[in-house]
Amino acid sequence: xxxxxxxxxxxxxxxxxxxxxxxxxxxxxxxALAATNWRKFDGTSIEVSxxxxxxxxxxxxxxxxxxxLTGIEVGLEQVPEQQQRQKSVVEFSSGRPSxxxxxxxxxxxxxxxxxxxWLADLKPFLDDPELRDPNLDPEDFSAAGKAYATNxxxxxxxxxxxxxxxxxxxxxxxxxxxxLEFPQTFDALIAAAEKLTDPATGTYGFVARGMKxxxxxxxxxxxxxxxxxxxxxxxxLNTTSEGALAATRMYxxxxxxxAPPGTIGFNWNECQAAFLQGKAAMWLDGVGFAPPLEDxxxxxxxxxxxxxxxxxxxxxxxxxxxGDGLGIADASQNKEAAFLFLQWALSKPLQAQLLQTGSxxxxxxxxxxxxxxxxxxxxxxxxxxxxxxxxxxxxxxxxVVVPVTEFRDIFGIALTNTLSGADPKDELQKATDxxxxxxxKSEA
Amino acid sequence: MVGRPxxxxxxxxxxxxxxxxxxxxxxxxLITLAVIVFPWxxxxxxxxxxxxxxxxxxxxxxxxxxxxxxxxxxFEATGRTLLYTFLxxxxxxxxxxxxxxxxxxxxxxxxFLRGIVVMPMMATPVAIALVWTMMFHPQxxxxxxxxxxxxxxxQLWVFDPGTVIPSLVxxxxxxxxxxxxxxxxxxxxSLPSEPYESALIDGATWFQRLRFITLPxxxxxxxxxxxLRGVDALKSFDIIFAITQGGPGTASETINIYLYLQAFxxxxxxxxSAIAVIFxxxxxxxxxxxxxxxxxxxxxxxxx
Numbered sequence: 001x002x003x004x005x006x007x008x009x010x011x012x013x014x015x016x017x018x019x020x021x022x023x024x025x026x027x028x029x030x031x032a033l034a035a036t037n038w039r040k041f042d043g044t045s046i047e048v049s050x051x052x053x054x055x056x057x058x059x060x061x062x063x064x065x066x067x068x069l070t071g072i073e074v075g076l077e078q079v080p081e082q083q084q085r086q087k088s089v090v091e092f093s094s095g096r097p098s099x100x101x102x103x104x105x106x107x108x109x110x111x112x113x114x115x116x117x118w119l120a121d122l123k124p125f126l127d128d129p130e131l132r133d134p135n136l137d138p139e140d141f142s143a144a145g146k147a148y149a150t151n152x153x154x155x156x157x158x159x160x161x162x163x164x165x166x167x168x169x170x171x172x173x174x175x176x177x178x179x180l181e182f183p184q185t186f187d188a189l190i191a192a193a194e195k196l197t198d199p200a201t202g203t204y205g206f207v208a209r210g211m212k213x214x215x216x217x218x219x220x221x222x223x224x225x226x227x228x229x230x231x232x233x234x235x236x237l238n239t240t241s242e243g244a245l246a247a248t249r250m251y252x253x254x255x256x257x258x259a260p261p262g263t264i265g266f267n268w269n270e271c272q273a274a275f276l277q278g279k280a281a282m283w284l285d286g287v288g289f290a291p292p293l294e295d296x297x298x299x300x301x302x303x304x305x306x307x308x309x310x311x312x313x314x315x316x317x318x319x320x321x322x323g324d325g326l327g328i329a330d331a332s333q334n335k336e337a338a339f340l341f342l343q344w345a346l347s348k349p350l351q352a353q354l355l356q357t358g359s360x361x362x363x364x365x366x367x368x369x370x371x372x373x374x375x376x377x378x379x380x381x382x383x384x385x386x387x388x389x390x391x392x393x394x395x396x397x398x399x400v401v402v403p404v405t406e407f408r409d410i411f412g413i414a415l416t417n418t419l420s421g422a423d424p425k426d427e428l429q430k431a432t433d434x435x436x437x438x439x440x441k442s443e444a
Numbered sequence: 445m446v447g448r449p450x451x452x453x454x455x456x457x458x459x460x461x462x463x464x465x466x467x468x469x470x471x472x473x474l475i476t477l478a479v480i481v482f483p484w485x486x487x488x489x490x491x492x493x494x495x496x497x498x499x500x501x502x503x504x505x506x507x508x509x510x511x512x513x514x515x516x517x518x519f520e521a522t523g524r525t526l527l528y529t530f531l532x533x534x535x536x537x538x539x540x541x542x543x544x545x546x547x548x549x550x551x552x553x554x555x556f557l558r559g560i561v562v563m564p565m566m567a568t569p570v571a572i573a574l575v576w577t578m579m580f581h582p583q584x585x586x587x588x589x590x591x592x593x594x595x596x597x598x599q600l601w602v603f604d605p606g607t608v609i610p611s612l613v614x615x616x617x618x619x620x621x622x623x624x625x626x627x628x629x630x631x632x633x634s635l636p637s638e639p640y641e642s643a644l645i646d647g648a649t650w651f652q653r654l655r656f657i658t659l660p661x662x663x664x665x666x667x668x669x670x671x672l673r674g675v676d677a678l679k680s681f682d683i684i685f686a687i688t689q690g691g692p693g694t695a696s697e698t699i700n701i702y703l704y705l706q707a708f709x710x711x712x713x714x715x716x717s718a719i720a721v722i723f724x725x726x727x728x729x730x731x732x733x734x735x736x737x738x739x740x741x742x743x744x745x746x747x748x
Contacts, residue, residue: 082709086708086709089497089711090497093497115499202583210692211689211691211692212689212690212691212692212693212694213689260582260583261582261583261598261600261603262581262582262583262600262601262603262604263603264600264603264604264605264691264692264693265600265602265603265604265608265688265691265692266603270581273581273583273584274583277583277584279583403710405709405710405711406710409705409709409710413693413694416691416692416693417693419692420604420605420692420693442496
């Protein structure tokens, strides 16, 4: 199920920005958080399981500040994404997880975690004035963040830490040489990609993931533009609709006619390599891949990169959205101490660092809108604009169901097959037939 | 039995039979039970359950196996596993034997060069996989650059469903040829010199000596190498997973990859276990065939 979120105008951003005030940095923590009794659990120790990512790195780097602030000892473990997801599921279902705080990927695990009721309800902690940091307001999360963190019963069982919008990185040089403007619609995007493709010089108009599973967000970006929710209300599968077919044809066309050979096996790193070498004019991927593009030791396109919100589709203007959050294991013995950790991890200084280093985008509107925070951002201004523009048209990139992994695998294979010449209509039909029983079984 | 045993020794023997030696056996027995028997019994039991991690578990008898036999993807994976195994046994055998024949000759720096040739075998599969992934890259990889020097158009290697299995076998061959070479070198060193002397007297050429003396005499060693390689290639997971994760699409999805996907990505422990059981049967069957082959070649050893 895809949800559309309220538009936030620039004006609202400014208003919240003023309200949020200025001042970023560690001294700020003590001043702003003074009302909360941070030392209540002095001497407790908690375990934190995180996905190895720039988000995890920032928390790990600042961990000492938390330990100094609270006296709580933190054992933080960062594990690669796939393995962390498996580990958390296995440990939760054993009933005795080894960690108190767990990092979760909403776009993959939201329904699974809710169904298992593995995470603790945060309401008692938020209601406790001694625990609650007055600066942390669940209303401050963007609509996508709130939708991700809240379950069907309206309970808040996790806090959203970082959002991932899919944007288009584009090479200004190649566009300029071809005398082209950045496209505003899907049709214009396809036309531009075709014009910019020249196999003789090894330059291509478009590059995106073709590897199964990893390719789903690319397809989702097109699907959303065609106004298609892959899984509608009542578990209805819309993956054989006209819109889905058009989106799949678009995917097949772009990746076979205007992309470098071999995209069928490309994940983000191969795409990034092609773009870094100046061999691809447009690259559709998550917003967090920007830092290397502006790093002169890694990139041949420093200063030439444009950052753009996904163009308008025939039915809708949408940016495929993904996100992750932090929750407290319901079986944990140290829930209060864990809650302090959550609050700290979502505090403004940490969220500001996330944005400023380009490692992620906070769900907190007040952080995004803060001019002081924005001035510290090491990425070009166009990057921040693409983030804010995407927030306005943000929609969930994957259906919120239990078998997300199966969905990604089955439809990912169908998409990959179209890249080696299979007919999109047949492949969609086959994948839909294969996925339907799995979906029905999971919600039964 | 010669004569009646004396009373004392009889008592000792009774002690022996009444289990005085058991403390020495228990540790081994316990470890075998805990590490080998229990996991297998448990996997077999899991394969009879409808067990999705995070959901209720229920007994469903042989339903997982029934599902397996109508699962097209499983059969495709089985076919791919057999093809992959066949190629990754055959090629290292050929190249390993050639390498062993070369290194069996005397020439300067032989020990040093042998050491270099053996190095791929000692590297970590995942590190190997990462390096090869870079080399396979269609635009930036060195393999296509080398081909371009020879005037051959760029290939897609692991980025094309048609060439992905041969490309993965190339990596496997590169890594495991040295193992075959070591086994065969050991064999060559143990061959008697008399047949060669009589062949020389009879005027046999180098090729005739190779074809009619060396090769027949090292067959038992080749079978041992094939056995080791076969079991290893069947179970191969790390290189495939790290390079392609079974892709493009499902073009390099072997049983092991499919089983991992079901059990750990889809959290379907029951179905994953059923695949593991069938896979185990397949591995044991192939092992028995190879052992039988080895038995067939044993007589040559005795004669040699």
